[in-house]
Amino acid sequence: MGEVNTFIQSVPLNYFIILSSVLFSLGVLGVLLRKNAIVILGCVELMLNSANLLLAAFSAYKGNSDGQLLVFFIMVVAAAEVAVGLAIIAMLYRNTRSVDVSIFNKLRG
Amino acid sequence: MDQFLFFLVAFLAVASAVYFVFAKNPLYAILSLIVTMFSIAGMYILLNAQFLAIIQIIVYAGAIMVLFLYILMMLNLNKEDESKKNNTLKFIGVFTAGLLLIGILGVFRGVQDNHIVVENVDRGVGLTKNLGKLLFNEYVLPFELASILILAGIVGAVLIGKKDL
Numbered sequence: 001m002g003e004v005n006t007f008i009q010s011v012p013l014n015y016f017i018i019l020s021s022v023l024f025s026l027g028v029l030g031v032l033l034r035k036n037a038i039v040i041l042g043c044v045e046l047m048l049n050s051a052n053l054l055l056a057a058f059s060a061y062k063g064n065s066d067g068q069l070l071v072f073f074i075m076v077v078a079a080a081e082v083a084v085g086l087a088i089i090a091m092l093y094r095n096t097r098s099v100d101v102s103i104f105n106k107l108r109g
Numbered sequence: 110m111d112q113f114l115f116f117l118v119a120f121l122a123v124a125s126a127v128y129f130v131f132a133k134n135p136l137y138a139i140l141s142l143i144v145t146m147f148s149i150a151g152m153y154i155l156l157n158a159q160f161l162a163i164i165q166i167i168v169y170a171g172a173i174m175v176l177f178l179y180i181l182m183m184l185n186l187n188k189e190d191e192s193k194k195n196n197t198l199k200f201i202g203v204f205t206a207g208l209l210l211i212g213i214l215g216v217f218r219g220v221q222d223n224h225i226v227v228e229n230v231d232r233g234v235g236l237t238k239n240l241g242k243l244l245f246n247e248y249v250l251p252f253e254l255a256s257i258l259i260l261a262g263i264v265g266a267v268l269i270g271k272k273d274l
Contacts, residue, residue: 080262
């Protein structure tokens with residue numbers, strides 16, 4: 001197959017786990033702190049990307065291709081989700097002239 | 110050398126993600142998120158996952174982020190109309206996210222580095238040839254279902270975006 005990847009041998013897997021944990025927590029922090037609906041959607045993208053990075057890292061370190069195909073499918077679903085989500089945000093803006101999530105309480109019981 | 114490259118790209122990703130979360134202007138926030146996407150593509154290249162790196166650049170940094178910027182410019186949010194949360198809620202948010210980080214790291218603490226296992230690993234894992242063979246043999250049914258999902262997403266976005274619903 002390919003040549004020997006020296007990167008995998010010199011960098012431990014734990015580094016990738018720490019990096020993607022930090023990125024995921026930053027995504028959660030953004031969802032909790034921000035009020036702009038577009039930025040919140042971007043934070044969801046950040047969380048998906050950190051999970052993708054961890055899947056790809058485990059797949060590369062264990063020598064199994066299934067994880068990388070799962071990353072591919074996650075990207076497909078994320079693209080569809082962003083298209084629908086941004087359409088919803090545009091419709092909300094047209095009705096209320098704002099994307100601040102604190103005023104969207106129409107679904108409150 | 111490899112560790113230095115890893116730390117460089119990781120620092121770039123984390124710094125731009127921090128700026129994305131805390132930037133006041135949403136335009137600069139989304140532009141910073143694009144830098145994060147590119148550095149994650151760099152991580153895929155370092156992991157020898159070339160197919161994923163190209164897909165990451167094309168789909169995320171190229172298509173999804175441009176869609177974000179397009180919507181952001183179309184909505185014309187020039188005035189700072191993001192209402193403030195009070196300090197108690199902010200503290201609770203930071204505390205919860207920090208607790209989550211500690212929890213995740215605690216869960217993963219038992220994972221061992223596998224320097225020994227890496228020696229006899231199949232090294233063509235991330236190449237496009239290998240992934241394509243797997244995708245069109247074992248995973249051909251999820252692939253077709255993904256196309257149906259994309260079609261449903263397109264139809265839904267058009268339907269939601271219509272003027273008179």
